[in-house]
Amino acid sequence: MHDERGISILQTRRSAWDSWHPRLNTTLLLLLALLATGFGAALGMEYFLGVRDGSVVTAFGLGVWPLFLGVAALGIRESRQSPPLRILLLLLGYSVLILFILVFVTASAMAEGNATPYPNNAEISVGGLVILALSGLFFVPRVRSLVARFLPVDANDFAHAFAVAMGFAAVSLSLLSLVPFGEPVLYRIPVAEETVSQSALARNVSLLATTLLSVPAVLLAVGFSRTLNLRQSLIRLGFKELTRRRLLASLLFAILLVGAGIGIGALIELVWQALGIPITDAERFAEIAELPWHPWGMLLLGVSAGVSEEMFVRGVIQPRLGLVFSNILFTSAHAFQYATDGLLVVLILGFAFGIIRERYGILPAITTHALYNFILLLLSTFTEIG
Numbered sequence: 530m531h532d533e534r535g536i537s538i539l540q541t542r543r544s545a546w547d548s549w550h551p552r553l554n555t556t557l558l559l560l561l562a563l564l565a566t567g568f569g570a571a572l573g574m575e576y577f578l579g580v581r582d583g584s585v586v587t588a589f590g591l592g593v594w595p596l597f598l599g600v601a602a603l604g605i606r607e608s609r610q611s612p613p614l615r616i617l618l619l620l621l622g623y624s625v626l627i628l629f630i631l632v633f634v635t636a637s638a639m640a641e642g643n644a645t646p647y648p649n650n651a652e653i654s655v656g657g658l659v660i661l662a663l664s665g666l667f668f669v670p671r672v673r674s675l676v677a678r679f680l681p682v683d684a685n686d687f688a689h690a691f692a693v694a695m696g697f698a699a700v701s702l703s704l705l706s707l708v709p710f711g712e713p714v715l716y717r718i719p720v721a722e723e724t725v726s727q728s729a730l731a732r733n734v735s736l737l738a739t740t741l742l743s744v745p746a747v748l749l750a751v752g753f754s755r756t757l758n759l760r761q762s763l764i765r766l767g768f769k770e771l772t773r774r775r776l777l778a779s780l781l782f783a784i785l786l787v788g789a790g791i792g793i794g795a796l797i798e799l800v801w802q803a804l805g806i807p808i809t810d811a812e813r814f815a816e817i818a819e820l821p822w823h824p825w826g827m828l829l830l831g832v833s834a835g836v837s838e839e840m841f842v843r844g845v846i847q848p849r850l851g852l853v854f855s856n857i858l859f860t861s862a863h864a865f866q867y868a869t870d871g872l873l874v875v876l877i878l879g880f881a882f883g884i885i886r887e888r889y890g891i892l893p894a895i896t897t898h899a900l901y902n903f904i905l906l907l908l909s910t911f912t913e914i915g
Contacts, residue, residue: 550758560596560745567593567738580730588731592738595837599746602845605688606752615687622695623661629702630657633714653705660701667694681851692850696858703864715865716813728819733826736833743837750845766844769890779885779893783900786881787908790874790901797870809871817866820906827906835899838862842879843886843894852883
């Protein structure tokens with residue numbers, strides 16, 4: 530019988546895989562083998578399909594970003610016992626943040642028609658430096674103690690302090706990109722001209738890589754092979770049995786959220802236009818995102834976003850940093866593609882996905898998110914045809 534009370538299937542049905550707990554070195558070797566297999570498959574695909582520009586291999590490489598996050602999370606966990614690793618993480622973390630600032634400055638130059646690669650743009654540069662300085666305050670014990678009153682973090686844990694500091698900086702820098710332009714920074718980047726077949730193939734390969742690699746990445750992030758076995762890791766991520774009742778509920782949630790998202794989005798757009806606030810350029814976004822037109826491509830995009838975003842945000846981050854902060858991170862990650870009107874809709878939807886995760890588990894949240902994206906893409910296609 531199915532248990533509808535939300536008891537994890539892993540607590541009631543055991544298998545030989547439940548207690549699987551390989552050494553960390555073994556896990557990393559398996560990941561390297563998986564990467565090598567993926568790149569080999571991409572090369573083979575290029576050979577048999579007659580693609581000679583390296584677009585398939587490049588697309589697979591772009592799709593492996595979940596593993597970088599997983600390894601980064603592993604490094605943060607290991608830094609608790611290694612002061613040298615803490616220094617390395619701080620150097621890497623702030624180097625990435627500075628790189629983001631340079632990207633924004635470059636985009637600002639494009640916006641102004643300035644040919645200088647890195648102009649002295651005080652609005653971005655000073656704002657970015659202020660954000661970096663403020664993020665450093667989270668390493669001060671008194672500040673961490675204050676933060677611990679609002680977030681479920683340990684004030685004495687460097688890993689928690691690092692996560693909150695980088696999260697604060699990432700959110701602030703993402704929103705900072707909207708200040709000088711009034712629109713997402715990606716709108717300033719020229720779109721390369723490609724054939725439809727090459728573009729679709731590359732996109733699908735990248736999405737498939739992201740989907741498949743998100744699973745081992747989040748397992749690594751929560752401590753699999755280091756402190757948790759497979760069963761414990763899946764429970765930590767929020768895996769529960771996806772019964773038919775929960776699957777149907779996910780479909781209903783997705784339909785309701787599509788309607789709510791469209792309605793709320795239209796209302797926000799009207800208010801923003803009345804106030805003279807810039808709104809998301811739907812055509813420009815579709816051009817940059819290279820949204821698929823075939824139903825299978827739409828389904829793959831929906832599944833990829835649902836799996837990767839829900840696994841990391843609602844599976845890894847939400848249990849540690851709470852529903853509110855994790856959803857703010859989730860929303861800010863969309864600041865490169867949506868203006869403030871779209872971000873407000875994402876914020877509302879994120880809370881819905883987070884509540885579904887807390888109540889029903891990570892699988893219904895993934896299913897709802899994937900179906901929401903798929904239905905929305907289908908509707909947008911029918912609207913264009915009509």
